Amino acid sequence: MNTPVTHGPALTNITDSRGPALNVVGLRKEFHVKRGGHARTLVAVDSVSIDIHPGETVALVGESGSGKSTVARCIARLIDPTQGAVTVGGLEFGGLTHRQLSRAYGDIQMVFQDPNSSLNPRMTVRQVLTEPLRLHTNADRRARDARAAELLTLVGLGPEHLDRYPSELSGGQRQRIGIARAVAVSPKVLLLDEPTSSLDVSVRGQVLDLLRELQDQLRMAYLFISHDLDVVRRISDRVLVMYLGGIVESGTTEEIFEHPRHPYTRALLSAAPQIDARDRRERTRLEGEIPSPFDVGAGCRLAGRCPLAQPSCRAERPALSPVSSTHEVACPVVLNDELIAQAVVPVQAAVPAVSRK
Amino acid sequence: MTTAKAEPAGREAGNLVTVTSFAGGFRTSEGFKPVLHDVSFALAEGKMTAIVGETGSGKTIMALSMMGLAPSTFAKTGGSIEYAGDDISTYDDRAFRCIRGGEFAMVFQDARAALNPVLSVGKQLIDACRAHRRVSVAQAREIAEEMLGKVRVPEPAQRMKQFPHEFSGGMAQRVMLALALICQPKLLILDEPTTGLDVTIQADIMELIVDLVHSGHMTACLITHDLGVVAETCDDVVVMFHGYIKETGTVVEVLAHPKDNYTEQLLRASRFEEMPA
Numbered sequence: 001m002n003t004p005v006t007h008g009p010a011l012t013n014i015t016d017s018r019g020p021a022l023n024v025v026g027l028r029k030e031f032h033v034k035r036g037g038h039a040r041t042l043v044a045v046d047s048v049s050i051d052i053h054p055g056e057t058v059a060l061v062g063e064s065g066s067g068k069s070t071v072a073r074c075i076a077r078l079i080d081p082t083q084g085a086v087t088v089g090g091l092e093f094g095g096l097t098h099r100q101l102s103r104a105y106g107d108i109q110m111v112f113q114d115p116n117s118s119l120n121p122r123m124t125v126r127q128v129l130t131e132p133l134r135l136h137t138n139a140d141r142r143a144r145d146a147r148a149a150e151l152l153t154l155v156g157l158g159p160e161h162l163d164r165y166p167s168e169l170s171g172g173q174r175q176r177i178g179i180a181r182a183v184a185v186s187p188k189v190l191l192l193d194e195p196t197s198s199l200d201v202s203v204r205g206q207v208l209d210l211l212r213e214l215q216d217q218l219r220m221a222y223l224f225i226s227h228d229l230d231v232v233r234r235i236s237d238r239v240l241v242m243y244l245g246g247i248v249e250s251g252t253t254e255e256i257f258e259h260p261r262h263p264y265t266r267a268l269l270s271a272a273p274q275i276d277a278r279d280r281r282e283r284t285r286l287e288g289e290i291p292s293p294f295d296v297g298a299g300c301r302l303a304g305r306c307p308l309a310q311p312s313c314r315a316e317r318p319a320l321s322p323v324s325s326t327h328e329v330a331c332p333v334v335l336n337d338e339l340i341a342q343a344v345v346p347v348q349a350a351v352p353a354v355s356r357k
Numbered sequence: 358m359t360t361a362k363a364e365p366a367g368r369e370a371g372n373l374v375t376v377t378s379f380a381g382g383f384r385t386s387e388g389f390k391p392v393l394h395d396v397s398f399a400l401a402e403g404k405m406t407a408i409v410g411e412t413g414s415g416k417t418i419m420a421l422s423m424m425g426l427a428p429s430t431f432a433k434t435g436g437s438i439e440y441a442g443d444d445i446s447t448y449d450d451r452a453f454r455c456i457r458g459g460e461f462a463m464v465f466q467d468a469r470a471a472l473n474p475v476l477s478v479g480k481q482l483i484d485a486c487r488a489h490r491r492v493s494v495a496q497a498r499e500i501a502e503e504m505l506g507k508v509r510v511p512e513p514a515q516r517m518k519q520f521p522h523e524f525s526g527g528m529a530q531r532v533m534l535a536l537a538l539i540c541q542p543k544l545l546i547l548d549e550p551t552t553g554l555d556v557t558i559q560a561d562i563m564e565l566i567v568d569l570v571h572s573g574h575m576t577a578c579l580i581t582h583d584l585g586v587v588a589e590t591c592d593d594v595v596v597m598f599h600g601y602i603k604e605t606g607t608v609v610e611v612l613a614h615p616k617d618n619y620t621e622q623l624l625r626a627s628r629f630e631e632m633p634a
Contacts, residue, residue, distance in 0.1 A: 063555035064526075171412070200411040200582065201626040208629075227555065234629050271560035273585030275612060275627060280589070286557060288511075289525055 019090060021188045021221035022075070022108075024050040027084035029067075029074050035294070042293050044070045046245045048084070052221040054188065059224045059232040059253075061268070062242035065290050068225045071242075072191045075223070076110055077101055089188040106136040109182035113194035115174035119166040125152070126162045128181055136185040151180040155210060172203035176210065183214060193225045208235055229272045233257055238326070241265045244293060244301040247320065251327035261329040263306050300331070308333045372399040373544055373576045374423065379436035379446065381422070391434070391600065392418055398595045398605050400544065405570055405577040407587040407608070409623070410597035416580050419597070420546050422446065423578070424463050425453030459489035462537035466549040468529035472521040478505075478532050479517030482539055489540040504535040509565060527558035531565070538569060545570060548580045563590050584627045588612055596620045 029045040045067040052058045062068045074081040077093055086093040088108045096104060109132075112118035119128060129148040133139055139147065149159040155176040166174055175195060182190055192211070196204045208231065215222060226232050232239060232253075239256040241249045241264065249262040260266045266284040274280045286305040297303070299314035306313065310333055320328040321335060329335065376398050382391035393415050400406050410416040421427045423438055425448060438446040445456065465471040473481055482501035483494060492500065498517075505513035508531040521529055530550060537545060547566065551559035567590050570577045579591055587594055587608060594611050596603040596619065604617040615621040 063557065202411060202622065205626050205629060229556070230629065267557055271557040273556075273560070273563070273583060273589045275584050275588045275624070277588075283560065289527055289558065290555075 019053075020051045020087075021054045021056075021089055022050065022052040022223065023085075023087040024048060024071075024075060025085045025087075027071065027074055027086070028082045029070050029079070030082045040294060043296075044245050044293065045074065045081075048242075048247055050223070050240065052189065052223060054219045054221055055215060056238070057215065057222040057224055057236045059226060059236035059239045060242060061226060061229065061232055061239055063227060063268070063290060065244070065293065066242040067245040068242050069193055070245075072110070072193050072223065072225055076105075076108060076191055102135070106185045107187050108189040108191065109185065109187040110191040110193065111175075111178050111182045111195045114198050115171060115178045116166070116198075118178055119174060121166055124163050124165055125169075125177055128166075128177060129184055132181060132184045147184065151184055154183070154214070155180045156206075170203075171199055172207060175199060175203075175207055179207075179210065179214070183218065183220075186218060187220060189221045189223065191223050191225070194227070195224075196231055197226065197228060204231070211235065229257075229269060241268070244290065244296055246301060246317075247330070248302070249327075249329045249331075250320065251323070255324070255327040259327075261323060261327075261334045262331045263308050263334070264302050371402045373402045373440065374400040374578075375439040376419075376423070377437050377439065379419070379422070379433070379438060381418075381427075381431055381433040381435075383428075384430050384432060389432075392431075393422075393600045396436070396597075396600075396602050398602060400576050400578055401593060402576050403574055404592040405567070405579060405590060406593040406595060407579045407581060407591040408595045408597060409581060409584060409587055411582055411623070413599065414597040415600040416597050417548055420463070420548055420578065420580050423544075424461055424546060425450065425457055426463070458485065458542075459540050460542055461544045461546065462540065462542035463546040463548065464530075464533050464537050464550045466552050468533040469521050469524070469526065471533060472529060472536075474521055477518055477520055478524070482517070482532075482536055485536050486539045500539065501535070504539050505532070507569070508532070508535045508538075510535070526554050527562060530554065530562055534562075534566065534569070538573070541573070543576060545575050545577045546580070547577060549582070550579070551586070552581075552583075559586075566590070584612070584624060596623070 027045055027048040028043065031042045031044055032039055033042050048071055050058060060068045060071060073079045075086050088104065091104060091107070093101070093104065126145070126148055129151055130144040133144045133147055148162060152159060152161055157173060157176055161169070161173070166177070169177065179195070195211070196207055199207060211222070212235065214220065224232065224236060236253045238250065238252055240247050241256065241262065243264045249256065249260070249265045256265060257269065260269055263284060264286070267286045270281040270283045285307060288305055291304060297314060299316060300306070300318055303309045303313040313333065318330045318332050320330045321332070322328050323335070376396055379393060379396040380391065381393045382389050396419060408416045408419060418427060418431060422431070422433070425445070433446055436446070437444040440456070445453070472478070479498065479501060482504065483497040486492060486497040486500050487494070502513045502517060505516060510516050510528060510531050521532070524532060550566065551562050554562065563586060566577070569575070579587070581587060591608050593606070594608045595605045596611070596617065598619045603619045604611055604615065611620060612624065615624055
C-alpha cells in the first residue's frame with residue numbers, strides 16, 4: 001500500500017494544452033430511496049455539461065438541494081454517476097478501475113468547505129501535506145518534506161507550521177492547509193466546494209487572493225462551487241446557475257450578473273443583501289420554497305414558483321437555448337418578447353432598502 | 358452619535374436597554390480570560406440595532422448576557438445593563454425568568470436545533486404562550502395558530518401537529534420567530550437568524566422580521582456578521598472587535614463614513630476592496 005505510485009504514461013502523454021482540462025457531458029445522478037415502503041428514484045443531477053479550460057474558473061451556483069455538491073462528487077468519482085462522461089486532462093474517468101482511478105486523482109483534487117472537518121485532527125501539517133505526495137509521486141521522504149515546506153510558503157504560511165496540528169491553527173490557516181494539500185500534486189483541476197463560506201470576511205478576501213495567485217502560477221482549472229454570489233462575481237470567468245439538479249442559465253460572469261435572463265437567476269441575484277444602495281435590485285419573488293426533488297413534474301423545475309410561468313412551462317422541460325455565443329438560458333418565456341412584455345419586472349433598477357418603516 | 362462610549366445625545370429618554378461599561382470574561386482551566394471590555398451602547402426604542410462583528414468579537418456573549426443566558430463559566434467584572442430602571446445584569450436566574458420570554462425574546466441561529474425535537478410545534482407554542490400569559494389551552498392554541506399565520510407559515514392548523522424535523526430550515530426559523538413573538542415581547546434579540554439559510558429564504562425571513570418588528574412597535578437587536586443584511590434592515594449599528602466596541606451610530610452614517618479603522622477594514626473586506634497590507 002505504501003509503494004509510491006508514478007503517473008502512468010497514459011496520464012502524462014494525453015495532456016492537450018489547448019483542450020479543456022475538465023470536460024463533463026450529460027452528467028446524471030439518480031438516488032434510489034425507499035420512501036413509504038416503496039422505492040422511488042430521485043434525480044439529483046440531470047443533463048449537466050461543463051467545460052473548463054486550464055487557468056479558467058467556472059462557478060457552479062445554486063441553493064441547498066440544487067445538486068451542486070453532487071456534481072462535484074460525481075466528477076471526482078466519490079460517487080458513481082448514473083450517466084454521463086467525465087474527462088480530466090483528456091482521460092475519460094468512466095471506465096477506470098479503482099486502481100487506475102487512484103492514480104488519476106493526481107490530476108484532480110478537491111478543497112472542502114469546512115477545514116475543521118476535512119483535516120484529520122491527529123495528523124500534523126507535515127503528515128497532511130506529504131500524504132498525497134507519498135500516494136501520487138515517487139519522491140523520497142526528504143523530497144516530500146522539502147515540497148511540504150515549499151507548499152507552506154506557497155500558501156502564505158511558513159515552515160514553522162509543519163509540525164503543528166490543525167487545532168493549533170486559525171480557520172483561515174486551516175483552509176490554507178486544505179488548499180496546499182490539494183495543490184501538492186500539481187493537479188490540472190481543482191474542485192472547490194464552498195471554500196470560503198466558513199471564513200470571516202476579512203480572511204475570505206485573503207483566501208480568494210491566494211486561489212487566484214495559485215491559478216496564475218499553476219494554470220489550474222477551477223470548478224468553484226458556491227452559494228455566495230459576491231464571491232462568485234469576484235473570482236469566476238463563467239457562471240453556471242443550478243436549480244433542482246439542472247443548469248438553468250450559463251454565461252460569462254458579466255452576462256450573468258449584468259444581464260441575468262432566467263427568473264431563478266434574477267430571484268437569486270435580487271435576494272443577495274447589498275451594503276450599497278446602488279447595488280440593490282428590485283426583488284424578483286418566487287412563490288414558496290424549493291420543492292422536494294420527488295415532486296418535480298415533467299415541465300420546468302421552477303414552474304410552480306415562477307412569476308412568469310405559462311401553461312406550456314408545465315408540459316415540457318425547457319432545454320438551454322443560446323442568448324449569445326457564450327450565454328445560454330433554459331427558459332423559452334424570457335426569450336419570447338411578447339410573453340416577457342406582459343410579465344417581466346425590471347431587474348436592473350436600484351431600489352432603497354426593503355420595506356423600511 | 359460618534360464613536361464608542363459616548364451616548365448618542367438626546368437619545369437617553371428613548372432607550373429601552375442601556376449597556377454601560379459592561380465587562381466580563383470566562384473562567385477557564387488556564388485562568389480568567391476577559392472577553393468583553395468596557396462595552397457601552399443603547400438599544401433605542403422601536404428601532405432595530407445591529408451588533409456586528411467577526412468570530413470572537415464577543416457579540417454573541419453580549420446578547421446572551423442581555424438575556425441572562427450567559428453560560429455559568431461567564432462572570433461579569435463590571436458595568437451594568439439597564440432596563441426599566443433596573444440593572445438586570447445583577448439579576449439571578451429566578452429574577453431573569455420574569456422578563457425572559459415575556460419581555461425579552463430571542464431567536465437563535467439554528468432553529469431546528471433550538472426547537473425541542475420531541476414536542477410538536479403546536480405544543481411548544483402553546484407552552485410558551487401559557488408560561489407568560491394567563492390564557493386557557495384553547496385560547497393559547499388559537500393564539501399559536503394565529504401567530505404561525507403571522508409569520509407566514511402556510512396551513513398553520515396542519516403545521517401545529519408537526520414536529521421540527523418536518524420543517525425546512527426557513528420554515529423552522531419562522532416557527533422560532535412565532536415562538537419568540539407569542540408573548541408580545543418588547544425586545545427581540547436575533548442571533549444570526551439567517552446564517553445557514555439560502556439567500557432567497559434569507560431575504561424573505563429578514564423582510565418578515567422587519568415587518569413584524571415595525572408593526573409590533575418592538576425594539577430589536579440583530580447579531581450578525583453580514584454588513585449587507587445590516588444595511589438593508591437596521592437603523593443603528595454597534596461594531597465590535599475582540600470584545601471592544603469600535604463604533605456606534607446610525608447605519609447610514611457608519612456605513613457611509615466609518616470613523617474607526619476596523620469598521621473601515623470590515624467594510625472594505627465585505628466590498629472586496631483591496632486592503633492595505
